C-alpha cells in the first residue's frame with residue numbers, strides 16, 4: 004500500500020537516493036523512495052564499476068580525491084558484499100607526459116591515498132597482459148563495485164530497519180514524480196505517476212530530497228527553480244573476458260579511455276566525455292568505441308583484437324555552480340565535487356533539497372550531507388551513523404563479481420536444473436524464482452537480465468532468450484503473442500547494444516543470432532507492439 | 541637413469557611460459573571466437589556417449605570465461621575430455637577447444653595434485669625402458685587376467701585397457717648395434733638426411749616399426765639420423781602434468797632444433813607424437829619460442845613425409861602389387877594435423893591395394909584415457925561405431941598409424957592391426973630381421 008503522507012520523499016533510486024533513504028531511516032525519519040524505473044537503472048546502473056581510490060582526481064580535483072579515499076574505506080567496511088578487492092594500478096606509457104607521475108605522487112600523498120611504487124617488471128608479474136613499455140607503475144587501493152548490489156543493499160537495509168518499528172520506509176518503483184506540490188513558498192509533497200498504468204496520486208511530504216542524478220535539474224524545475232546540471236555522456240565497452248584482474252588506470256592527466264575495470268566475467272573499458280542536453284542520452288558514437296579500444300590497446304597490447312561484447316553510455320550529472328564557467332567542452336576537467344543545495348536558503352523555497360554531482364564512490368557521503376540539511380529543515384537532530392555499521396547482507400544480490408563463483412556452484416551441484424543461459428550460467432530454477440519474486444507485477448525479460456545476467460554473455464542472448472521466453476510463458480501463463488513480443492523487445496534491446504561493435508567476432512555472432520531470430524523464427528513479421536502493450540509486456 | 545629423467549629446465553618459481561606469451565597468441569584467448577554454434581558439441585565423441593561430460597563448448601570456451609586466470613580451475617567435468625582434438629578440428633571459428641580443455645586439466649592437477657595412477661600412466665617412457673630387461677615377466681603380468689583385475693582394484697588401471705607387451709630390447713639399442721655391424725657411409729649433403737623420431741612405443745614395445753621405417757627411408761636413399769630423444773610428453777600433457785610434459789618437450793626441442801635449423805626434416809611413425817611436436821608444444825604447453833616453432837615447421841608424420849617426397853618426385857614408385865583390401869582408421873591425433881589422409885594417398889600408389897577409411901572419429905582410447913578404469917566404458921562406447929564397421933566389412937586386418945589406437949582396435953574387434961609403413965615396406969620388397977614380426981603379406 005502506498006502511503007499518502009511521509010516525512011521525506013526521496014526522488015531517484017540510484018546510489019545517492021538509496022543511500023539517502025537508508026540514512027533517513029536510520030535517523031528515524033519516515034521515508035519513501037520514488038524511482039521512475041527500477042533501482043539502479045539511471046547513471047548508477049550504467050557506470051564504470053570503479054570504487055575510486057581517489058588517484059584519478061588527485062592532481063586535478065584534490066577535494067574529490069580525499070573524499071573518494073575516505074568513502075572507499077567506508078564502503079569496503081559497510082558493503083563488502085558489493086565489492087571485489089581487485090586493487091588498482093596506475094601505469095604510465097612512453098606516450099604520457101613524463102613529468103606527470105611525480106606531481107601525481109605528491110598529490111596522492113597530500114590526499115591521503117596509499118600508493119606503492121612498483122617496478123615495471125613487478126607490475127607485469129602481477130598483470131602479464133600489460134605492455135612491456137611501462138615507464139612507471141603504482142599500486143592504489145581501487146576496487147570493483149557492483150552498483151546493483153550496493154543500491155539493493157541500501158534499500159533492503161532501509162526496509163529491514165522499518166520492519167522493526169512503526170516507521171515506514173519503502174520503495175515505490177516505476178513511479179515518476181511529475182509535479183511538486185507547493186504551498187506558501189514551500190514544497191509539501193509530490194504528484195507521482197505509475198509509468199505502467201498512468202495512475203496518478205499525490206504524496207504529502209514535509210520535505211522532498213531531489214536525488215535524480217542527471218534529471219535533478221528537471222525535478223527541481225518542477226517547482227520553477229533552476230539547478231544547472233552539466234550533462235556529460237560517457238561510453239564504455241565490455242570485452243568478452245577480464246584480461247586483467249586488477250583495475251588499470253592510465254597515469255596521465257584525466258582523458259578518454261583511461262581505465263580498464265575487470266568486473267565479473269568481463270573487462271569494462273572506458274570512458275569518454277561528451278556534453279549532452281538529454282539526461283537519457285545513451286547513444287554511442289563510433290569514434291568513441293575506436294578511441295576507447297585504441298587507448299586500451301596502448302596499455303594492453305592486443306586487446307583491440309579481442310572480442311567486444313557490448314557498448315553502452317551513461318550520463319554524468321556534473322554540478323556547475325552558477326558563477327563558474329569553464330568554457331571547457333569536455334567534462335574531464337569539471338570538478339567532481341558534489342553539491343547539496345538547500346533551496347530554503349538559495350531560492351527561499353522550503354521543503355526541497357537537491358543533491359547532485361559527485362561519484363558513485365561518494366554516494367554515502369553525499370547522502371549524509373544532504374540528509375543533514377533535510378533533518379535541519381525537519382528539526383531532527385539525530386546524527387548520521389551510516390559510516391559505522393555494516394549493511395545487512397541483502398537477500399537479493401547477484402554476487403557476480405567473483406569470477407569463478409557460478410562455475411564452481413554449477414560444477415558442485417549447487418545450481419541444479421536445466422542450464423538456460425549457457426554463457427552466464429543461469430538455470431531454469433533461478434529464472435523461475437526471479438519471476439516469482441515479482442509477484443503479480445509484470446516481468447520483462449530485461450528484468451531477468453538485470454537480476455540474473457541472463458543474455459549478457461558473448462552471444463548476447465542469441466541462444467537463451469527464446470528459452471527464457473518459454474519459461475516466462477509457462478510460469479506467467481501469458482498469451483503467445485504477449486510472450487513473443489516480450490522476446491522481440493528483449494532481442495531488439497540486446498541487438499542495440501551490439502550495433503556499435505559490428506565487426507569481427509561480434510558481427511559474426513549477430514549474423515548467427517539474426518539467422519535464428521529473424522530468418523528462422525521470423526520475429527520481424529510480428530506486428531510491432533503498441534506503446535501501451537509494450538509497457539504491459 | 542639417464543639424463544633426461546632429470547628436469548631439463550627448472551620451471552618452479554617462474555611464471556609458466558604460457559603466461560608469458562602475448563595474451564592474444566594463447567589458446568585460452570581463442571575462446572573469444574566462440575559463437576556458441578554447438579558444432580563442436582555435436583562432433584565430440586565423448587559427449588555423445590556419456591552424461592558425465594557436458595561437451596566441448598561447455599567445458600571449453602564457455603567455462604574458460606569463468607576461470608580465474610592463474611587460479612586453479614573451479615570445475616571438474618573437463619576431466620572427462622579425452623583431448624582427442626576433434627572439437628578443435630571442427631570448430632569453424634578457430635577456437636582451440638581441446639587446447640583450452642587440456643590447460644584446464646592442468647589447472648585441476650595444480651589444485652588436486654596428480655593421482656598416483658595418472659602419474660604412472662604419464663611415465664610410459666620410463667616404464668618402457670625400466671621394464672625392458674624384465675620383459676618376459678612383465679608380459680606375463682600384463683596378460684594375466686588376475687593381476688590386471690588386481691591392478692584395477694588397486695590403481696584404477698582398467699583390466700580391459702589394451703596394454704602392450706615389452707619387446708625385451710630397445711630400438712635405440714638395436715640401431716647402435718646395427719650401425720656398428722653395418723656402418724652407413726657418411727652423408728654431408730643435408731638435403732639427403734632425415735631425422736627419425738621413434739617415440740616410446742617404438743623404442744620399447746614395437747621396435748619392428750622403427751626398423752621398417754629406417755629400411756624404407758634408406759631405400760628411398762636418405763641418410764637416417766636418430767639423435768637422443770625422449771618421450772614426446774603427450775601422455776603427461778593429457779594427464780595435466782604440464783611440468784613433466786614441458787621437461788620432455790624442452791628436451792626434444794633442444795635435441796632437434798639444430799637439425800631443423802639446417803632444414804633436415806624430422807619424421808616419425810607415431811602420429812600422436814608428431815602432433816605433440818607440431819602443435820601441442822606451442823598451443824597447449826605454451827613453449828612458443830623460435831626453436832619450438834622451427835622444430836614444429838620441420839616435423840612430419842611419416843606418411844605425410846612420403847607423400848611430400850612423392851609430390852617432389854623423390855619417392856621411388858617401383859612398388860610390387862599387393863592384392864588386398866583393408867579398412868583404415870585415421871587416428872584423431874592424425875586428423876589434428878589437418879593435412880588430409882596421406883596414408884590413403886601413399887597406399888594408392890601400390891598396385892592392387894585398396895584401403896578405405898572407416899567413418900568414425902575416434903577409436904576411444906585417446907592415449908591414456910581408455911586405460912583409466914572410470915573411463916574404460918566410455919572409451920569402448922566411443923570406439924563402437926568403428927568396431928561395427930570393421931565387423932560389417934568382415935575385415936581381419938585394420939590399418940592405423942598410432943600405437944594405442946591399434947591396440948584399442950584389436951581389443952575392440954579382435955582384428956589384427958598394422959601400421960601403414962608395414963605395407964610400404966612390403967611393397968618395396970623390404971624385409972627386416974625380427975622374430976616377433978610377421979609381415980602383413982607373406983610370401
Ligand SMILES: Cc1cc2nc3c(=O)[nH]c(=O)nc-3n(C[C@H](O)[C@H](O)[C@H](O)COP(=O)(O)OP(=O)(O)OC[C@H]3O[C@@H](n4cnc5c(N)ncnc54)[C@H](O)[C@@H]3O)c2cc1C
Nearest residue numbers: 015017018019039045046047050051053180216237363364
Ligand atoms: C560513464 C560514467 C562512468 C562513471 N564511472 C564511475 C566510476 O567508475 N566510479 C564512480 O564512483 N562513479 C562513476 N561515475 C559517476 C557515478 O555513476 C554517478 O555519480 C552516480 O551513479 C550518480 O548516482 P545518482 O544516484 O546520483 O544518479 P542516478 O543513478 O542517475 O539516479 C537517479 C535516479 O533518479 C531517477 N529519476 C529521475 N527523474 C525522476 C523522477 N522524475 N521521478 C522518479 N525518479 C526519477 C532516475 O531514473 C535514476 O534512477 C560514472 C558516471 C558515468 C556517466
Ligand code: SF4
Nearest residue numbers: 574575577578580631
Ligand atoms: S567452440 Fe567453435 S564449434 Fe564449438 S560452439 Fe564455439 S564456435 Fe561453435
Ligand code: SF4
Nearest residue numbers: 584621622624625627
Ligand atoms: S578433445 Fe575430444 S573429447 Fe575433448 S571435448 Fe574435444 S572432441 Fe570432446
Ligand code: SF4
Nearest residue numbers: 739740771772774813
Ligand atoms: S606418444 Fe610417445 S609416449 Fe607417446 S609417446 Fe610419443 S613419444 Fe612418448
